[in-house]
Amino acid sequence: MPNPKYYFVCRSCETHIDSFKEWFQEGQKCPQCGSKWVDVKYHTDLEKIKGLIDKDNSQATSVFHYFDFLPLENKENIISEGEGAIKVDRWNFLEVFAKEQFGLNLEVLAYRNDENPGTGTFKDVAAAVAASVLKENGITQYCVASTGNIANAYAHYLALAGISLAVFIPDDALKANEAGVSCYGQRVFRVKGDYALAKKLCAEYSVKHGIHMSGGNIDPARVEAKKTQVFEWLRQLGTVPDVYVQALAGGTGPIAIDKAIRDIESLGLVKKDPRYIMVQASGCDPMTAAWDKAKANNFPDGWEHDFPIYDSPVTRIPTLANGNPQTFPIIGSLCKKTGGEIITFNEDLCTEVARLVAYESTIKIGPAATIAVGGFFEGLKKGLFREGEKILLNIGEGVRRSPELLEDMVYTTKSVSNVDECEPTDRSNFREDLWKPFL
Numbered sequence: 001m002p003n004p005k006y007y008f009v010c011r012s013c014e015t016h017i018d019s020f021k022e023w024f025q026e027g028q029k030c031p032q033c034g035s036k037w038v039d040v041k042y043h044t045d046l047e048k049i050k051g052l053i054d055k056d057n058s059q060a061t062s063v064f065h066y067f068d069f070l071p072l073e074n075k076e077n078i079i080s081e082g083e084g085a086i087k088v089d090r091w092n093f094l095e096v097f098a099k100e101q102f103g104l105n106l107e108v109l110a111y112r113n114d115e116n117p118g119t120g121t122f123k124d125v126a127a128a129v130a131a132s133v134l135k136e137n138g139i140t141q142y143c144v145a146s147t148g149n150i151a152n153a154y155a156h157y158l159a160l161a162g163i164s165l166a167v168f169i170p171d172d173a174l175k176a177n178e179a180g181v182s183c184y185g186q187r188v189f190r191v192k193g194d195y196a197l198a199k200k201l202c203a204e205y206s207v208k209h210g211i212h213m214s215g216g217n218i219d220p221a222r223v224e225a226k227k228t229q230v231f232e233w234l235r236q237l238g239t240v241p242d243v244y245v246q247a248l249a250g251g252t253g254p255i256a257i258d259k260a261i262r263d264i265e266s267l268g269l270v271k272k273d274p275r276y277i278m279v280q281a282s283g284c285d286p287m288t289a290a291w292d293k294a295k296a297n298n299f300p301d302g303w304e305h306d307f308p309i310y311d312s313p314v315t316r317i318p319t320l321a322n323g324n325p326q327t328f329p330i331i332g333s334l335c336k337k338t339g340g341e342i343i344t345f346n347e348d349l350c351t352e353v354a355r356l357v358a359y360e361s362t363i364k365i366g367p368a369a370t371i372a373v374g375g376f377f378e379g380l381k382k383g384l385f386r387e388g389e390k391i392l393l394n395i396g397e398g399v400r401r402s403p404e405l406l407e408d409m410v411y412t413t414k415s416v417s418n419v420d421e422c423e424p425t426d427r428s429n430f431r432e433d434l435w436k437p438f439l
């Protein structure tokens with residue numbers, strides 16, 4: 001019996017794969033050509049999307065609001081804590097800055113993934129869908145290589161689903177990330193090396209024990225989960241933004257956004273693709289290097305496959321420490337197609353960004369999110385935004401993931417031993433200094 005709801009189509013040879021059941025049986029690759037990149041297609045009537053994204057539809061309490069367009073058959077298998085139903089805020093303080101410093105009227109939107117309940121990152125959405133899919137397919141053991149956040153989110157949601165997880169993290173992964181996995185009784189393998197070694201050992205472990213491994217940035221469960229952000233923007237804003245800004249390690253975001261837009265193309269709801277402005281941290285920016293080189297040479301034949309590999313990158317943002325950017329051919333092409341860019345933000349300023357955002361918005365963002373916000377400042381300097389545009393910054397994580405960054409954000413403390421030393425302070429006195437690094 002073919003799966004009544006969805007099927008996969010190989011992106012390379014168009015072979016059809018019936019469902020996740022067959023996908024797992026085939027070792028998560030196309031049985032014909034071996035490609036690991038597939039599109040999920042649905043038998044569901046596409047028109048149904050219109051009802052789901054109706055502005056008055058206040059039923060969106062999680063990513064599973066879009067159940068009809070997720071590769072899950074039975075609602076009983078849903079593992080959810082309300083992730084994915086998160087706000088798009090307007091960040092007036094950045095609009096004022098763009099106007100005053102660059103004479104640009106922009107609408108600056110912040111997509112509040114820090115509000116996801118599981119682990120406070122945008123990986124919760126992927127992990128909730130993956131956990132549900134794994135449960136539905138009777139999988140009891142799973143493994144994943146991660147720079148930190150995906151490990152945490154999977155550890156959380158797979159624990160909720162009663163699934164045991166082995167996590168392979170690089171030796172520079174944040175202690176808080178390790179703890180967040182381990183405290184659930186999920187196994188941590190901290191490898192003596194970088195993320196590339198973590199991926200290698202995880203793949204070998206997967207083969208040795210016959211345990212399925214997460215398919216990384218193009219894993220269909222992850223892509224399908226993340227594509228729903230486009231539906232959420234349509235529901236909340238009535239449109240997709242003109243520009244999408246995200247911190248970049250592997251780039252599931254643009255892959256998923258592009259998938260969603262192609263899926264609903266025929267409905268005419270999206271007038272044009274957002275330009276993808278992807279931002280790497282200065283301590284690990286191989287995709288920026290590859291992009292700059294390709295651009296300087298006018299995108300010669302085969303440019304997508306010409307990227308450097310950085311062994312054991314040293315960065316203050318371990319979450320983004322992907323030195324071997326295997327997805328560059330996909331991300332580079334998406335940026336080129338949409339008129340986007342891959343840029344770098346100086347990670348030495350990450351604490352300054354986090355302090356400024358907390359001061360102006362009371363939102364405490366995490367290290368990777370400081371790189372996305374930093375990308376906004378960098379984008380202004382480079383002239384990447386145009387008059388009147390809607391710029392959406394994906395706030396991919398809250399500070400919960402990094403107690404270290406939170407501690408670095410202290411700046412108003414005065415050591416005292418006597419009440420005469422304790423004078424009242426006007427908080428607005430701090431503003432000028434907080435903005436200085438960005439002027």
Ligand SMILES: Cc1ncc(COP(=O)(O)O)c(C=O)c1O
Binds near residue numbers: 123148249251319395
């Ligand atoms: C908050 C945050 N932003 C950005 C990224 C990069 O995501 P991607 O690997 O999809 O580029 C990550 C990855 O862990 C993340 O946790």
Ligand SMILES: [Zn+2]
Binds near residue numbers: 010011013014030031
């Ligand atoms: Zn194929």
